[in-house]
Every structure is written in structure tokens, then in C-alpha cells.
Amino acid sequence: MKKIAIVTGASSGLGSHFVRQLDLKYNLDEIWMVARRENKMKKIASKLKKTKAILIKCDLSNLDDINKTSNKLKKEKAKVMFLINSAGFGKIGSFHELSLEEQMAMIDVNIKALTAITYKVLPYLSKGSKIIQVASSAAFLPQPGFNVYAATKAYVLHFSKALSVELKSRNIGVLALCPGPVKTEFFEIASSDGKPLDWKAKFMVNAKDVVAKALNDAQSNKMESVYSFYMKLLKISSKIIPHELILKYFKWN
């Protein structure tokens, strides 16, 4: 039976680096790349060294489209060694400023699609398989001005941690990846001027490094991957300092 990885959000950013690093570091037969932009996926696929890429053009805000991946799995009965849910997006702005449509779409992609894909892929995972769910450091505490996005990522973090306990007896690892700001296309979509807020720009890191650490952490069967000293500090602070105090005194925008 062929061994495969499934990577959503494979057309850019963290997802594209997962595809590249899986290709170099593991002996997989195929990497199934899932995203809407086929041309971008083709470019990334053409540069893979060892692994065959299978492109699945799919809009994850549409639950019917999600079945494209699970139907293909049903047909081919491949063994999924890695499921990496990296597709996601955020929109900066207060709840009342952003449109209902874009906030519902964040819930559709960041929560519903991730949950549905995980559920549908689960039967094809086995001993030693890894699930990596891309959450965010935004999951650590509520974020005014990035409200619904941060709430979707809090869901991803809690869902992943509980799932890692549920799947322990099957020897399947589940890692929640919680990066701070990363240099990708993310902020082009998130903010109206295409740039991160000034205080976030100071903590920007490279996608390649975040992904390398996440793959190592998954191999070490960790539940959570947090890259950089400042994000680790944020995680600890958000556990020690009451959220009410942080929300009252921190200048968010």
C-alpha cells in the first residue's frame, strides 16, 4: 500500500514548506497537495526532488469540495503517514467592522474544514502516523481586533490536544502548531494594507524554520510546537497573568 502525506494550504506559506520538507526528509510515495490555486501548487510540485505530487484543487469553505480528498482516499486506500492541516486565513478588524460573510468563512475553513478532513482521513492513519494542525499563538488568549480568527485557533489548539490523547492508544501523534507572525502571504489577506501591525512585524520569523521545528516536534510526539523565545514567553504569560488584565492594559492596535 502506498504511503502518502496530505497537506492542505499547500499552495503557499507554511503549507508549501511542509510539502518541500516532507519531500526531502521522508520516504513517501506521494504528497497530496490541497488548495484552490492550482498554478501555485504546480510550481511547488515541479521542484520536488523525490516525491510524486498529486494536486487536489479544492475550496475548503465548501464542505462538498472537501469530499474530493476523502473520495480519492476511499478509492486508493492509501496509508496516510502525515495529515497536515495548514489551510486557513485571518481577517484583522473588530467584530462589528468585518463582514459577517468573511467571519463565517474563517470559521468554515479554520474550524469546519479542518475538523471534517481530520475525521474523514482518520480511518487511513495507522501506527506512527502524524497529524499536524496549524493553530496559532493567537490561540493562547482572546485578541480584540483579531477576535474571530483568534477564537478559531483556540478551537484548533483545544481540539488537537484532546485528539492527541484520544489517539494515543492507536499510536497516532497529533501536534498543534502555534506560530507567532510568520513571513507568508497571510498578512496580505489579513490586513487592508497587506502588512502586519507594527508590533507583530517585530516578531516575524521564517516559515522554513517554523516548519522544520514542527516536523521535529511531531517526531518527538509533542502535543504543541511553539517557535521562538517570544512566542514561548507569550504562551507562559497567557497562562500566568489573568486574561482580564492583559485585555485591559495591552494596546492591541
Ligand SMILES: NC(=O)c1ccc[n+]([C@@H]2O[C@H](COP(=O)([O-])OP(=O)(O)OC[C@H]3O[C@@H](n4cnc5c(N)ncnc54)[C@H](OP(=O)(O)O)[C@@H]3O)[C@@H](O)[C@H]2O)c1
Ligand atoms: N503567517 C502567519 O503569521 C501565521 C501565524 C499563525 C498561524 N498561521 C496559520 O498558518 C496557516 C497557513 O497560513 P500561511 O501563513 O501559510 O498563509 P498563506 O501563505 O496565506 O497560506 C494559506 C493557505 O491556505 C489556503 N486556503 C485558504 N483558504 C482556503 C480555502 N477556502 N480553500 C482551500 N485552501 C485555502 C491557501 O490556498 P489557496 O489560496 O490557493 O486556496 C494557502 O495555501 C493558516 O492556518 C494560518 O492561520 C499563520
